[in-house]
Every structure is written in structure tokens, then in C-alpha cells.
Amino acid sequence: MKGPRARDVDLGTVLLAVENVSLAFGGVQALTDVSFDIRKGEIRAIIGPNGAGKTSMLNVINGFYQPNSGRIIFKGEPRAAMRPYAAAQGGIARTFQNLALFRGMTVLDNIMAGRALKMRRGFFWQLIRHGPALKEEVEHRRRVEEIIDFLEIAAIRKIQVGRLPYGLQKRVELGRALAMEPDLLLLDEPMAGMNLEEKEDMSRFILDVNREYGTTIALIEHDMGVVMDLSDRVVVLDYGQKIADAAPNGVKCDKNVIRAYLGEPHGTSA
């Protein structure tokens, strides 16, 4: 993490806002009346003890779950719920807590798959895979290669992701998300199960994504050090409720947060 941490860009307007969202599975209340917003260009951390509903929150944001009540305002337009496809098209990309890569495909194909929305050449061109279809493939391959270069995974380009070590798979998944050229990037524990070095790399990538591409990022992370390092603002969930929302330092000394993490028997921070 080189260069000054202070942001020369002023944090833009609100990109996405969650308003009074509640979500329940059967009897279980996953989220209760949660509200917060994510501003253009910032890195927003969502933290909380296990089972606090962080992942559910992301699932609501990119439309994988439909909230029972509340609404989501994305790019100024309010909706009762996102739809996965709409979310993707609207520029929300996502990585997953426990990898959701296409294991049977190569690194290259995985990231190329991330371009699905951007590739439009018609079916009949695909049949012959020449002319426009090939031209399109080449264009997008070029973009994908830039991502590969950016994530420094050139050496494993043609390897099946299933065969890669965990840390690299995480990186590839990030690559696939980047291939969507998202406006909002949701990272679900991007550093889970990584060793120190891998974590440092990943942090660098996340920062660089945020800087070079100006991508807004919302990430769930357990490693407090990382969170403090990366994020501009932090929202804290516990038992599916928001208990704090502030700058990293503010959160650190918030008594609710401290209780949530240390006080409660269930509270375990991995």
C-alpha cells in the first residue's frame, strides 16, 4: 500500500442506499430494519460477528434475496428489490465468501465469462466464430488480458481454476468481477483463509481497483486491521441490526461494537 492514504478525490454522491430493509427466512429474522448508504468512489466496510447478516445484506443488494420490507435506491431509482440480472446490468459485481468460480473452466474463460453482459454478437455469428463474433472475442480478450495483467495472474492464464491454490482462486474471482467493469463491487470476505502475504497483495489490489478504476467497493471482512486500513466508512451489523455506522476510528471505540464483539457469548470475530 504505497502512496498517501488521504483521498484527493472528494467522496461523491450516494450510489446506493438501503432503506429499512428487513429479511426473514421462515421464522429466522436475518435483517431487521437496516439502513445505510454507499457513496460513489468510497470503500465501505460491512463488519459484524458471525451470523450478523452481513452476507444476507450483500445478497439483498445484488438481488439474490428479496427483502420482506424496505427498499433499495440504486443510482437514484428506488426499488422494492433488486433482481440479479438487473443488478448485474446496473453495474453491481460480486465475489463470494466461499468461492463461486466456474471450476471446470480456465482462469481465462472464467474472467471472459465476466464479460457476458458486454458481448452481444448474435447467435448465428457464434456458429461460425468468424467475422464479427471473432472480432468481438478478440476485443474482450484484450480487456480481460488487462485485468489478468493487473492482478498479476499471467502465469496461470490457461489453468483450470479448480486446480489453483485458494489464494489465487480468490484473485481470479475478483478478476471475474472486474471484468464486468462494475460501478459497485461487493466483496464478501475477500481475504478469508489467506496468509499474511496474500492478504497484503489482496489489499493492494482492492485499493488499486478503487484508485485506478474509481470503482466503489463494499466489502465484508473479519480482519479488523484490513478494515481499518482499507475502508473509508464502516457499518456494523449484529443480530441483523445496524449497531454502528462511522469512520473506522469512530467504530473502533464505539461501545456497542465492542460489546457485540467481546461481550456477547455468541460474538466471535474470526
Add this chain to the structure above:
Amino acid sequence: MIARIAGTCALLPEHVLQLGRLGTCSLTVLAQVLRWQKPRHFTAFDPVTSGQGNPVLSPDLTLDTVPKLLLHNARAITGRPAVRHKDFGIWQTWTWRETLNQVRAFSIGLAELGLKRGDRFAIIGGNRPRLYWAICAGQALGAVPVPVYADAVAEEMAYVLAHAEVTLAVVQDQEQVDKIAAVADRLPHLARVIYDEPRGLKDYGHGRLNTFEDVQRIGDEKLASDGECLGRWEDGIAVGKGSDLSIILYTSGTTGRSKGVMLTHQNTIISACNANAFDHLDQDEEVIAYLPLAWVGDYMLSYVQSYAAGYCVNCPETPETVVQDRREIGTTYALAPPRVYETLLTLIMVRMADAGALKRKLFDFFLSVAKRWGEKILDGERVPPTARLLYGLGNFLVYGPLKNQFGLSRIRVGYTAGEAIGPEIFRFYRALGLNLKQLYGQTEASVYVTAQLDDEVDAETVGKPSPGVEVQISEKGEVLYRSPGVFVGYYKDPDGTAEVLTTDGWVHSGDAGFFDSKTGQLKIIDRVKDVGRLKDGTLFAPKYIENKLKYYPNIREAVAIGAGRDFVCAMVNIDLTAVGSWAERNNVVYGSYQELAGHPLVYEMIAQHIDEVNRSLAEEEVMAGAQIRRFLVLHKELDPDDGELTRTQKIRRGHIVDRYSPLVEALYDRSTQAQITTEITFDDGHKGAIAARITIRDINSYPARAPKLERAA
């Protein structure tokens, strides 16, 4: 003689077009010259004849600077590939014309940014086309490039940049920018840094920073806006003379601060052309550039010789992918220090060790066949047809695929240089049918001092004087040479220059050697100052022993001590790749390099190797007395960052001996254990210390046996 060259030159331009394949003017001339003069000329025993033999380039010859060669190539072989770079997954290619455009734009940009004739500017980074272009761009303006080892820590970098008073630096990426930033306060002259990869540099103050594109844009705009600009630029090149200073290469001398070797265009171009002619290199060669830019070898091979012969230089995608990339390209010409061949051999052995029993048997069998007949067949000696058949079979089943795996199938000429190579390693490659040859060179000589002709290759010697080179052995056994390639002096160091370069142009190589009576080729024993004697006066050539040790894949580095002592001791570095996989196979568990190095079984294995070395030493009457009596395995890898190795990976014995003095004492005071704490430098530059308790083992030696006579042949 000279007249004849001049004569040939007169009708050159047409020639070039007719001769087609041959790269450039100067090359054509020399090619012809050589054809007239081979073979009996350049032996060193008779300075008079060799003196006449030198095809010194007459000053009126047109193409006497690299930028001129570029202009010529862009005209003569416009569409041929000049550079390839595996980038974004494919081999991006630039023809000579495109290369010219790139260089020109950047060059004019540099001029706009105020780079002037005579200025020094630094080049720091990996083997990227743009960095090579930057070199040429600067030279076109008459400025002098100063390549710096990319992996140098800020300290060393600061010294070189300050000493060379560079005004501008062209670097690869953030890493280098940061290093420079760290020592900026010590570099008053450095006004500007230009970087290739913008990644991560967004938030940096851009006052003194420019991207490569910026500069090229500036250049292009200038070209567009100002009609004369182009003319002026080309005139600027025309003004340049062969005698101009073309580059300053800082040799990471095996002792003390590194010196800046100043080479003129003439030095390098003549040597380059001679070398090209010597091995008949032309436009069709494929060369892969992966050795440090700051190494004279790379400067010659990937730059001057390429421009002179017009062949294509290929830059790998990343350092990790070199083997794969080499395989894709299929290089035809290579020059590398022994280490490269050693690591390759290690890789081969390690991978084979994991193969199935049957495959290994097959491999071993055909390897023995190769060892028996391979070299003979390569040298065109007559061998029984059965042998030929077997070898042919082996070539199909093993050698062929093997070479193919490592992209060596197309190698026409491969040189090992920079350091003596273990004869066994050398023979291994020869046996596989690779035309690997010895070459003795120095930065001060623009590499080439002696080299072996295809039909007189020998493992122990380094060949006869290269075209245009005279060689003498001083009475105290030091190798002296004189050639058109000889440098003009060390930068800002007249005394240092005087020590090495005599007034009549002879250079003191600092290496001890002699002309082998049988082959008439030069044989290098060791550094003059390193060749020592034991207390009892028996000759002791440490490097000779170390090389024997290093042949074993399991041994990465070895340090032999003994000068002025009672007997010889060795400190050994295990090779993590080799020993690691050995450990896996023999389920030896270990947590760290240190633990593995100290493992009794590992000691056992190393002991066996050393025992074998002693046997072979016993067979040579000169060396028999200097057999290894005690040894230990070091707990950390010798590392340039700790000053234990040079940037070109030569061991700095003196430094190591005092750095590990406790161990050395222990070696000689007969104790079997030694405690040591060493400070180590991490990649990011910060320092730490590691302590270790190290075992020392005795090992028995053998009585000297009568020397086997055929060994030399």
C-alpha cells in the same frame, strides 16, 4: 588489408540489398574479412601476426553507432521483426520500421525534456522493449545510458546514480520509482523520472514524473509541429562517431564498489559484428532477453548484436514464465552464465526424479548413450553405426523432447560465459546435441576475449582469441588482452583505469590462466588473487573445487576455503528445489530452509557428493593436494542483498569468509558444532537477524593417483 575493407565498403549499399539475409554493412565486411582470414590467424602466441589480423574498422565506415544501425535497418529490412514482447497474452511484435518510430518519438521527447549530448541517464527495470528503446533513444541524442540492476537495493542504486551523475532515469514501474524516491535527496542531478507501467503511481506527485507515453507524445507533437525537427534529429545521429561514448556499465566487481566501464560505439559494434560473423548470425536468429539489462552480455546480445545482425529480440512475459516463453519462441542463439545452465539441469533432474521407474530407466539409459557418443557425433567424429542408431533413437525418445521442453530444439549456438562452468554440466548439454560452447569475456572487452569454434569445443578450456583480439599471459600467469572492443576507461576513476588498462592498450583481466598445450586454447583457473596455496605450499584454486561441487543438483553454492591454511574446507548451500523434492520423496519433514539444511540425512547426502569430488580431485596431480577435509551446510542461502553474491551471482569469497568467521574458525579448530548469528536483508530492504547452530563434518581424502591423460581431450 585495410584498403580492402574500405574497398568493400564503397560498394556496400547495393550489396546489402543483394546479400539480403546478411544484416548490415559492417557485418558484411567482417564476414568477408573473416572468410579470407580464417583459420590460421588469431592465435595469441604470435602477436605480430595477430596484430595484422585485426580487422579494425576504418573510421570512414558509415554505420559506426547503434542509432545509425537502427536507421539502416529501418531502411534495409523495414518489415522484419525487431522486437517481440509477450504482453497481454500474445507476442506483440514491432518491425524495424516501427521500432524506429517508437525510438524516434521517445528520443525527441527526451530532447524536449532537455536531455543533451553527453548527459548520463539511467535505465532501470526488466527486459522490456521500451527500456531497450530508451537506450537507443538516448544514444541517438549522444547521451550515455547507464543501466542499473533492477533488483539492486536502494543503497547500491543510490551509489551508481550519484556516481554517474545521471540527470534522468527511465524505469519500469512503481517499485523502481519508490526506490529512487527513497534516495532522491542524494541525487541532486536527477531532474526527471520516466516510467513504463503507470500501475499504482496515480497518487504520486507528478512534478518530476512522466509516463513513457507522455514523452513519446511530446516527441510526436514536436515532430508534427516542427518540420525541421526530424531532419535535426537525424543530423544529430549523423554527427555521432564510433569513438563516442555509448554506454557506462557498472560492473558489480567481485570486490569493493562497482566501477563504471565506459564503452564506445566502436568498441561494442566491432565486437558485436565479429561475434555475429564468428557464429554466422543473421536476421533469422531468435534471441530471448531475460538476463539483467545492466549485464554487458545482455547489452551486446539483446541490443548491439541484434541491431548489427538485424535479428529479433524476444522479451518474456514475466520472469517466472521464461522457460515457457523460450519454448514458444525457440531461441537459436544464447549467451548465459553457467548458473542458468545449472538451474536448468537441476530442473531436468528434479522433474525426472519424479518420473515412473520405466521412464527413468529409459532416460538414464539414453543419457549414458549420449554421454558416450553425443559429443563425438556433435563434433563430427566417426562413430560406429550402431552408436549412431542408438543416439538417433535416443534423440527421438529423449533428447529431442527434452530440448523441446525447454525450447532449446533450435539452438544453433549457445555460449556459457561470465564464469567457468562445471565440465560435467557442460558435457551434459553437449551430449544432448546442443552446440554449447565456452566463451571468455569481460565487460572491459565488450564481452569477447576468447571463444571456441564449432569444431574445437572443449569442456575445460575457453577457446582461442576471438576475431581481432590479441591475448598474452603475463609472467605471473595473468591473462592480458588487447582488442578493438577494449574499453576506454572506468568512469571518473583514472587510477582504477591505470591499474587495469596499460598505455599500449593491454587489459589486465585479473584472471589466472594459461594456453592449453594440447588444444591451443586458453584455460582459466581462477581469479589471480584467489589462486592461493595451502600452508604446505600445494596449489589451491577454490573456484575449481566449487565448480566441481556445484555440478550436483543438490548443491546450489559452495565456498572453498584454504589459502594459507593447513587444509581445505567447504561451506555448502543446498538447492531448495532439488533437496526439497528429495526430502518429499524420502518423506523427510522440515519446517524451514534452515531446518532442512541442518538435517542429518541432508548432511549424509552432501558428504557423499564431497567424497566423490575428492576422488576426482585425487585424479589430477595439480589439485590432488587440495582435497576437502571438513565441510558444513550453511543455514541460509547466499544472497546478493547481503553482499554475499554479486548481482551476477558470483560468490564474494572474501566477504563471506569474514561474515561467517565464527564458522570458519570452527572449521579449523576441529569443533563439530558452531553457533552463528547473521544479519539478513529482506526483499523490502529492512534487516533482521537469524541465529543457527551448525554441524561440521569431517570427510576423508584420497591419495593422489596418476593423472588420466585423455581427460584433457
Add this chain to the structure above:
Amino acid sequence: MDLLYKIFIDPFVQMGTAPDLLVQTLWDGFVAGALYALIALGFVLIFKASGVFNFAQGIMVVFAALTLVGLHERGVPAFLALGLTIVVMLALAIGVERLVLRPLVNQSDFILFMATFGLTYFLIGLGQLVFGGNPKVMIANDLYLPSGAIEFRGLGGFVSFQKIDIAAVGITSIMVAVLAVFFQRTRIGRALRAVADSHQAALSVGISLEQIWVIVWFAAGIVALTTGIMWGARSQVDFSLEIIALRALPVLILGGLTSIPGAIVGGLIIGVGEKLVEFYWGPLLGGGIDTWFSYVIALGFLVFRPQGLFGEKLIERI
């Protein structure tokens, strides 16, 4: 117009006018349903315990029946033959566990599914090799299965209940009852349920996976044998029975792959629905629609309840 009448009015008129036929049809459907349920039960047993969709269940029915009859043909007394057949089914269960399931453990469900295909083909071939391909008559009498029919007058006609059918229903019910008890009460049964949830759980109960697989496959074998006897007694024993098994698949969709009650209810729905439609609407389409109609019912269902009648709702996590 006429067609609409034929479809929407006429059938119900017939039902009204000839209630005896209606009852008869319902009964036939009920019986068929019971047997469908029995087959489905076989599937469910195995799927619950080993996650394997046992395509071979159908052929196991045929194979069991064939073995029974074949043995008897070779002069083995009926009940001894029955015993032997049971032994054979046990052997089969063990064989399957050893040669198929164990080597394929923690392969994807799909692979295991395919393996049961292989098993199917193997059994077909073996059955024919050993007992020949031609149809056989079930040795109902020797097993003291009732024959003949009970007839009720009334409803403006008469309804006849084949005794064998009654027996079939009876035995099915017993079978279900036994299994229910087995699952709810016995230690092994509970273990099996545990397996359905998680294999670790099963191990903690202290029964090896291998044993469990053998047990369920054996149980499925018994169920198959029973089914075989019943179907065989009603029609005859030959390989067309295999199709009956395929006919039972919609039952699974309807009932859910993991639910025993589902299998039963589904079976009855399919059975009855099939017969009714065949009888009253079939003629419109030229008959024979019972081959696919059950699937249509099932599909219609699926679109609304993808997890089937009794299957538990699946929340997809990611």
C-alpha cells in the same frame, strides 16, 4: 362445440349415469396407485439414505419376480424359492454396495445416477441370460395369493374387486406400516434418517455408511420383490414391467424424492388420475395416454412446487 362437449360434459354425464363404472375405475386406479407407491417407496428409501437416484429400481422389480418364478420353474418349492429370492436380493444389495457405491463414494450424484443405469442394463441382460426373455406367469397360487373376485351388485350395475388387488393393497399398507415403524422406532431406522441429513451424523450413531447402504438396498430389494409378485400376479412377469417402473417416476416428482408419505399420496393421485382420464377422456385421443398422462400431471405440479408435494422447501445459499 361438439369437442368441448365431449371433453367437459360427456365424461361427467357418464360418471353420473354409470356410478358403478366410476367406482370400478376409481378402485382400479387405487390399486395401481398403491403399486406405484410401492415402487416409488423403493426409490425414496435409497435416495433418502444414499442420495442415489436408483434408476434400477424398476428392473429390480422385474429381476426379483423373474428369479422367484424362474427358481420355481426349476422345481424349487414356492416358499423356498421366495426365501432364495430374498437371499438373492440381499446378495444384490451387497454386490451393489461393494462394486458400485463404495468405489464411487463422493462422486457427483450424477455419476451415481449413471451407475444405476449401468446396473439396470446389467440386470436386464443377466435376467434374460439366466431365465430367458419370454413372459412368465406369477406363481400366485403356490404363494397362496387369493384369486377370483368379490362382486357387489348395486349402483345400477356391479363392481368387482379382484381379491389379488385387495391383497395387493393390504400388503402395500403392511409394507408401509413396517417401514414406518422401522424408520421411526428402530435404532438402524433412526440412523438411516440421520444419514439422510448428514453422513457424519450417521457415523456418530455408530453405523458405517457401508452397512447402511446394504440395508437400504436390501430393503428396496424386498419392496421390489413384493411389487414384482403383485404386478406379476395381476398381469404377467416380463420385462415390460420395467416400463411400469418408469411410470412410477412421476409419483416421485409429485411426492418429492425424499418423502415416504409423499410417495404414497403421490402414487394414489397418479394411479387414480391416470385410470380416470384413460377411461373417460382417453378414447378422445385414441387411448394409450396413460403412458404419459401421469407425467403431465407431475409437470403441472412441478411448475408450482419445484420440491414436490412433501419435499422440504430449499433455500438456496451462496
Add this chain to the structure above:
Amino acid sequence: MFYREVGQYKTSYAADMAVFPILQDRIGLAIILVIAFVLVPLLGNDFLLNSVLIPFLIFSLATIGLNLLTGYAGLLSLGTGAFMGVGAYACLKLTTSFPLVNIVIWILVSGFFSAAVGTLFGLPSLRIKGFYLAVATLAAQFFLEWCFTRIPWLYNNSVSGAIEVPLRKLMGVPITGPTATSLTRYLVVLSIVVVMTWIAANLVHGRIGRMWMSVRDMDLAAELIGIRLLRAKLLAFAVSSFYSGVAGAMLVFLWYGGAEADVFNINQSFLILFMVIIGGLGTLIGSYFGAALIYILPIGLRAIPAAFGLPIRPATSEQLTFVIVGMLIIIFLVLEPNGLARLWQIAKQKLRVWPFPY
């Protein structure tokens, strides 16, 4: 060891993304094509063409079809036989209704009909997955089978209730019907199969293929990167059924020369499925391997006893075939769940890294 890849460097993405990036593979392919198009016609006898190669090619095509659906898009279907039937009957209706149009065109067009039907029965795949879907496709199988037998219009009310293939000519040469020589039919089949394989290869190597595979490997993730699941799945059904349809049409018109409904019964579906499994899910070359093994092996088996002069009743050999095919499937699943194609891959990899183990 035959793979000498030095110097095969790619200077363009087009070259790098080619279906056969390695020179040696291209050469191999060329050789095979030459053999198929030149040598076989020259040397092949009637038995080889009619009883081995023609059916082998047709089954390969059908297998490719199913593989696109099951291997690439991960959707299990047990209705292949029926979809083949749709093709066959469609072709019959077309060529009898418009006799003047070239039969080859109709064979291909009939594919579109089965594509349509396939798509229709693919609809449930939105809601249901895995085995449920498999069973659902059985609905297609049984329903269509029923149609084939119960709707006389489909087989032009022929008394036999079977398809009777009329004589059709291509440039004066009969290619269907009794008088068509096996050689001409072989060449027609071969051409169609080659072209359609090429197309399939293009599909799976491009955007569509990636779309299918991502749905197969992790449909939720696929959805979240903006892939419309229903579209992807239906497209898979459509393309797959198209291939099946064409295969079906060829089966009847270029091989049997006449067939009854039960040619397309559920066993046909299973057979094709086996070919996919044995050959290897998600590989085109595997489809050929699978077809070869499952179809040609029984022929061999029947030949063996004869070779030893043992009298063996066809019925018995039939049953033996069942037993052996069954065992084969299980053995293969145990030994190499990824099928022959995987073995081929391994062998190839070994050759590429020879003499090294990796």
C-alpha cells in the same frame, strides 16, 4: 513425445483462441479427414460403410447434441430418442409434402422442428433441476413416442405404421431410398456430421459455450454476472434438440431407410446418454469415442464367437451385449468418471510433457 511445440508462438488473439492451437493437432485432424473422405471411400466395403461407419457417425452427432445439453449446460435429458424421432418424422412430412426440395436441406431443416419441440419441453428447466428435470424430460419421451404411434398423419397413414423412406436424388445420384448406395449415403452423412461438429466446436469455444459452462458449474454465480438462466438453458435445449433431430432424420433416411416408432423409444435415449457418459461429459471428441465404444463394441462382440466358430444365438449375444454394456458403464464410472475423453487428454498431456511426468 510427438508434440514438438517449440516455435509455435502466437502473435494474435485469434490464433491463441483457435480451436486447435497446436500445430500437431491440426495435422492429426487433417490426416483423419483425408482418411474419412478419401481412403475410406476408396477401400471401404459395404459392411464397413453401412453397418459400422454410417451409424457410428450418426450416433456421434446425436451424442454431440446431448453432450451440448448435458455436458456443457449441465442439464440432464432422457428424451434424446424422442427428439431424434421428431426430426425423422418432420423430415418425412417435409419431403413428402415438398418432394422437389433437396432432401439434404430437409434433413437439416427438420432439425428446427425438434429444436422447437425441445425448447418447449425445456421450459420446466427454469423451475426444476437435476433429477426432477431428468424425469420431466421423460415426459417428452413418452408423450412424443405416443404421438408417433397414435397420430397416423405423422407417418402418412402407412399401413405398417412405419416411416417409409422415398427415393430422393442429389444431382441425379440417389441418396435416400432403396437404390442409394452405401457410399453416397456415407459421404452425405460424413459431410453433415463434419460440418455440424465444426459448428458445435465454434459454439462451445465462444461466448455461448462459456455461458453454458458457467450455468453448469455454478448457476447462481452465472446469474449474478448477468447471464439470463432461462435463455441459456432454452438455447441449450434448442441447439441440442436440433442436433438430435438431424441425427434422427439421418438415422432413418440415410441408414435404416425405414423405421417404426420404437426406434426412438426410451432405450435409444439411454443409449445416447451412455455414449455421452462413456465418451466424457463436456467434450466433443469424447462424443465420438463414446459412440464408437457403445456402438461398435457390440458388433465386435458378435464377431468374436463367430471368429472362434462357436455357435451363439443372436438373442444370447444381444443379452450378452446388455450385460457387458452395463458393466462397461459401471467400470468406466469407477475407473474414469470423466470418460474416454479424459483418458485421451491424459495421454496427450503425457505426450506433451514427455519425457517428464508433468
